[in-house]
Amino acid sequence: MRSIEVFDTTLRDGEQSAGVNLHRHEKLEIAYQLEAYGVDVMEAGFPASSQGDFESVREIASVIKNSVVAGLARSTEGDIDRSWEALRGAVSPRLHLFIGTSPIHMQYKFRMTPDEVLESTVAAVRYAKKYFSDIEWSAEDATRSDPEFLARVISAVIREGATVINLPDTVGYTTPTEYAELFRYVQENVPGIEKVKLSAHCHDDLGMAVINTLSAIGAGVHQFEGTINGIGERAGNVAIEEVALALATRKDFFQAETGLVLAQTLRTSRLVSKLTGMPVPPNKAVVGANAFAHESGIHQDGVLKNKETYEIMKPEMIGHSSNSLPIGKHSGRHALRVKCEELGIKLDEAEFLRLFKSVKELTDKKKVVSDDDIMALAYDTVGAAQQPHYELQSLHVSYSAGSISTTTLELSTPDGEVVREAATGNGSVEAIYHTIERLIGEEIELLDYRIQSTTGGRDSLAEVYVKVAMQGKSGSGRGVDSDVLAASAKAYLDAVNRILAGMTHGATERARTADARMAAEAKVAGESEMSEESPLEEQAAKA
Template identity: 55%
Template structure:
C-alpha cells in the first residue's frame, strides 16, 4: 500500500494565523504531541525570521527523534546558513526552501524575470545541498504559475539536488480537478520526477483545502502539508485530522496509509486549540464537540440500536470517549504522577509537585474533577516559563453592585520583586480589572478580544478566560482557568502582559507560502 507522508506545518504556517503567538515551551509541547501522533515531518518554524523561532526550531530538533524536523528558508544564503545552525542537531536535518514562480508574484513581489527566479532557485538548492541531505523546494503560488515554466524550474532544482518538490495552492484558488491534473501533468512531464517526492500544500480560501489535498494524492502526490484544526494564513490550511481520517475511513477508494496514530488526534486538537487560543467550531469535522452529537430523535434511536447507522467515524478511533477518572482529594502523588504519565505528560519533579499542589487545591473545591480539568492543569504546568522574571498575581478583589461603581483591587509582584497594590474603577467588573492591571505597564493596552468559556460541566466547572491585547505594536494572547472567572480574567490579562515581555525582542514574521 502506498505511503503518504504527513508534513505538519502547525508550528510554522499555523502560527502565522492572526492573533496566534506561541512561546518556545508551548511549541516544544506541541511538537512532542505531533511526534506521538506519528506525523512524518514537523515544520518547526522559520529560523531566520526571529531569535525566538530559531530557538524553538533548534530545541525541537534536539528533542524530537521519531519525526523529521524541518525549518523554512527563503532562497537566500543567509537564511540557509541560519536554518542549518538551528537544525544540525536533528536526527535527519531537513530544509524547506521556497521561491515564488507565478507571473504576478515574480513581477510585483520579487521584481525578477523568470530566468532570474530560476537561477536563484537552483543556486539556493545547490547551496542547501552542501549541508542538508533532505532538501525540499517549494514553488510558491505554483497553481497560478505557467505550467511550462513550472516544469523547467522543477527539472533544474531536481538536478541541483532537491529531494522533495512542493506544489502549493498558496491562495486557495484551485478546484479539486484542476489541482489533481497539475500533479498528473508534472509527474508526466518533469524529467527526474520519479526520483523525488511531490508534495501538496493547500489553503482553504474557498473551503476546498482537504479535498484538493486528496485529489493531489490520487494524482501522484507522495506528501501532504497540513495543520492541526486547519489553522493557518487567512482561511487556514488543509486540516490534518480531516485528511488522516478520510484516508483511513475511505481506504477502499484511496488505498494509501499515513502511519498516523489516529487515537492521538483528539488530544492533539485540544492541545493546539488551548495553546493557540483558537476555539474549534462545534461542527468542525472530526474534532468538533458536535462531531459525535445526536439531537434528532430518529438519529438517537438509530445510534442506540447500532452506532454505525449515523456514525461513519468511531469516537474511539480518534481518542474520543469517556476516560475513567479515579483521582480525587484523597489521591496521592504516585497516583497523580501515574495518571499524568498515561495522559502523555512528562513532567519534571518540580513541575509535578507544582501540578499536584494545584490539583489538591482544585480537589478541595470541586465535587468532581474531570478529564478536561486535568488536561487544563497539566498543560498549563507543562508549558509554564519559569526562568524569566514576570508579573505574578497575588490577589484580586472586585467590589460590584447594581447601584455602585465597579472597583477592582489587585496585589501583584512585579518582575523586580516589588509587591504593588493597585485599584481602579470601570463600567463593569472586567473593565475594572483591566484598568487596574494596565497601571503596571507604560502606555495604553488595547483589548482586541476577550472571552470566557467553561471547562467541563456543572456549576463548579472551571472557567477559562482568554484575553488578546495590543501593546506597543505587538498582539499577544493570554489565558488562565479558575473556578472564579474574574480571577481567571485577571490572570489571563497578566499572562498576556508576560508573553509580551518574553517576545518583545522578537521581530514579526512575514506571511509566506
C-alpha cells in the first residue's frame, strides 16, 4: 500500500476564490484544523504578496508543529528572502517556487524566452538553497508545456537541489490519460527523478480535477495538492476530501492511502465553509448535506435492510456523530470547554468568555444548542475585540406589507462613542443598510447577500454573508444571530470593519516604507556630504 502525501493549499489557492477575504485569526483557526486533519503540508500563503499575508504565514509557521508549512514565491530573490523571513520559525519550512513553462505563459505573461526561463529558474533554486533544504518547484501550466522543455528544466532544478517537482494542471485543461502520460514521460526522461517527490495539482475548470488527480496517483506521484471543499480560483481546485475518500473506499483498486484523520473531514469542511462564506452544495460528494440522505422509497427500504445496499461509506467515517454532550440552559463553562475541544475550537480566555455569554443568551431562545450553533457563534466571536471596530448595539425595525420600512439603529464607533440614526428602505434589510451608511458617513455598495441556517428548524441561527464595496475597496463579512435582520446588520458591519482595517494597515505600512525611504535618503545624503569634505574637515568630523 503506497502512502500519498496531502498538500493543502486552502489558505493560499483557496483564499484566491472570488469574494473570500480571511482575517489572520481565521487563517490561524483553519491552520489548526488542517493540522488536526493530518495534512502533510499546508501552504500558508504568499508572503511577498502583501504584509497581511506575510504576517499570517509567519504566525502559522510559529505554531504548527506536525505539518510542513509552505510559502509560495516567484522565482525572484526578493520573494525568496521574504518567504524565508516568514517561514524561518517553522519546525518544517518549505519554499514553493513557481514559474510558467507553457509557450503562452512564457510569451505573454513572463515575456521570456525558454532559455531565459531556464536560466531564471536555475538561479532561483540555487539562491533559495541558501535558506531552504526543502524546495518544491512548480511548472505553472505544465499540462500545456512542451514535454521536452519541461524535462530540461526539471533536470536542472533537481541538480540545484529541488526536493519536490509539481506539474500542475493550472487551468484544468488536461484529461486523465494525458496527465498520467506526462508523469510517466518525466519519470522516463529526467535523470535523477528518483531523488525527488512528484506532485499533482489539478483545477476543476472542466470538472475533471478528481479523476485527473487519481490518474496521476496511478502514474506514480507521491503527493497531491488541493483544497478543502474544492475552493479556489475560477471553478476551484481538486477537493482533498473527495480524493482521500476515493483512496480509502477503493483501496483494492488504487492500492494507495493518505495519512489523513478521516473522522475530521466533516468538521474541517464545515469550518472552511463558515469562515470563507462559501456554502457546500447539498449534493456535493462526501461532505454535502445529502451525501448520506436517502429519499427514494426503494433506497430507504434497501438501507433499512442493509446499509451497504446504497452506502459505500459509513457516515461515521467522515465524522458524522450524534450530539453526545448537548449544551443547554443549565450547562456550565466546563461543559462548553469540553465541547469546544471536541469541535477543535481554539480560544483564548477572553474569546471563550464571549462565546459562553453568546451561548447562554442563545439557550434562552432554544432548548438545546447544537454543535453547528456553537461553531457559528465561536467563529463569529473569535477576534472580535482584536481592533477598534463598529459594533451593533441596538436595532429596531418597523415593517408592514406594502409600506416603506424604517430602521432605528445604534452603533458603537471605533472611538468608543455610541451613535444613533434612522433611515428608510424598500425592505427591512435595505433600511438597515441605509441607516448604517448614514452612521458611518460612507457610500457603501452591496455586491452580494446570502443567508443560510445553521441547522433545520424554526429556532435555527441565521448566518448571513455579504460582500460590499467602499472607497474603491471590496470586502466580505459574516454575521450570526437568532434574528435574520440582526445577522444582516452584523454581516454588513463586519465587511465594513474588514475594509477599514485593511486601509488602516495599508496606511501604516506605507508610512513605515516612507520613513525607511527617508532615512535611507538621509543616510546617502550624509555620506555624500562627508565625501565632499576636505581632509581637515573630515578629521574634525571624526573627532
